[in-house]
Each structure stands twice: as structure tokens, then as C-alpha cells.
Amino acid sequence: MPHLLEPDAPLELWLRDRGLPAWRAKAIRRWLFASRVESFDEMTDLPKGLRDDLASEFSLWTTSIARHHQAEDGTEKLLLQLHDNQRIECVMLRDGDRRTVCISSQVGCAMGCVFCASGLDGVIRNLSTGEIIEQLLRLSRLLPPDERISHIVVMGMGEPLANLDRLLPALAEAQRPDGLGISQRRITISTVGLPPAMERLTEENPGYHLAVSLHAANDELRTKLVPVNKSIGLADIMAAADRYWETSGRRLTFEYVLLGGVNDSPDDAAALARLLGGRAALVNVIPYNPVAGLPWKEPTATSRERFLGILRDAGVNVQVRRRKGSRINAACGQLRRLEPILPSHASQLAQGER
């Protein structure tokens, strides 16, 4: 059964085919997003027959919650089990008034970044639009009724620009005023840097906030850390980033995972400052979050501060991403690896932990 909000099975068309008015779709979305019901049957102002028909044609849930972790800082992480027993992660981050959700776009990842847990076993498949929307629905249900999701970051498992066809309809759904009503400006898509897909975003959807994961300022080092860089190269990525910026007028963000002794030297910082020179860019420095079994080290406080200082002195806007939820393995792809779950146990767990 397709998910109710899959664009291939548009709710509005389905209603029209039954001779039902379009405002029913609004009502259904309100139940789903504002009232946060769990089933069609709870949509009590819909005629019973319609509720039954909806339930026999669409699913509201194709995932189950296999694990639900809560950290002391308010970060919550869900491990969702998909219909084919694959697992993905999504996270709720609380920061002041902000309720930022971090969602996944693929099961696994093909980019192969050597320090990232998500790509260790390659990519298994793209997520469907419904599976991406379900992460938002599941996460919104962690909030009390008077709180709403305020920001979305597509920084979970996977490379979002390798799955734009399914991601963009899900993000469009998130923006609907009769749904979550999250403006495009509050949605960040993080990419390893795939120029053709960046061009497509520039043409079709330049309103999103784009974050490009650099991790190195020269191709030799970057290809070691981000193997997919071998066939792309920094020059094309920066050119595509510049075009996105010229079209969107939105400040670009570059992410840089700081790995102790690997890409955190003064020379690395100076090279990064040169690469970004003259751009209205923000560098988000992310201290490496250790992944079990990988040989990388966190930067020392001294090397981190030195790195930041060189960038600041060169006039580059830089911020350090604070680590949230590290005790619950909130870094992308970590939980999925730590929690092998037998398919037959998953639904039980989902019931127990909800």
C-alpha cells in the first residue's frame, strides 16, 4: 500500500475520483500534522466510510520504531525499521525555541567518506518520499502539542543529492501551510558536493539552505577522506556552489569535519581560508565524532582553536558545531550499526518503547 502522502498516489486526485471535495485533503492533513493522530480512524470528522476507504488504500505508517533513545540534553533519536527490515535513523534536537529534526535520505550511503558510519557498508537503497515524510511525522509526535518542528536538516544517513527525486516532494510536503508549514529558509540540505545535482537545485529550487561538506581544501587530501571526490574535484564543486549562491542569495555553508592529525594543521586552515577567500560563506567546523572501529582521532583543543583562529584571522565566518546527543550515538549512522535487530523483534520493540 502506498503511503498516504506519496506523490505517485496524490490524495487530492483520489478524493476527486470519488467525487469528494478537495477540502477533505486539508482536513486529513490537519489530523495528521496538527492533531498528530496515529490512525485514519481517529480522524473523527471524516465519514466512517471514507476513513475505511482511506485505510484500505493507503498506509499512514510503513515504519515502526525499533529504538527510541533520549539524551539528557533533550536530543532524541529514533531508529526506524522499514517495511523491508532495513533501518534508518532520525533525530530531534532541542536548542532554545528551536526544534530541529535531522532526517535520512537513503539506507546507507555510496559516498564512502572514511570517517562516517553511514557509508561503511555502501548504499542499500533510496528512501521513498513516504519514508522521508514518515520521519517528520514520527519525530513531530515526540513533541508536546504546543510545540512544532521549526527546522529540518537533511544530514542523517545518505547523500540527499543522490535522491533528489524523492527528497524534493517530501520537502515540498513539509512546507505546505496545511501541513508542517516549515518555510524553505528553515530547511538545510547537506551534500558531499555533487555538481550536476547542485545545478538542478539551482534551477529548480534555490530557496533551500545548502551546506557543502568539504573536509579538505585540496583534492589530494579530499579524495583520501571523501573517495567520491576523485571523479569530481573541488573546482567543479566550488563553481556549482557559487552558482547556487548567486541564484539563491543565501549564504553558503561549508562543513569541515576536523580529524586530529589529518586535516587540522595550520596549513590546512590557511588552504581552506584561501579556497573560501572572498565568498560570503560560513564554515561549520565539526569535531570528529568517534565511530567504533575507525582509526580517526578527535582534534585536540589546541589544534582546534589554532585552526579556528587562522580562519577567523583571515576573515572567514566560522562556527563550531556543538555536539549533541553523542551519548546516544546521535552522529549519523552510528545507532544503526550498534543495534542489530532481528526483524521479528522489531514490532514488539516498537510497541514497548513507544
Ligand code: SAH
Ligand atoms: N551526505 C551528506 C549529508 C550527511 S552527513 C554530506 O556529506 O554532507 C552530515 C555531515 O556529518 C557531513 O558533513 C558529514 O561529513 C558529517 N559526518 C559524518 N560522519 C561524521 C563523524 N563521525 N563525525 C563528525 N561528523 C561526521
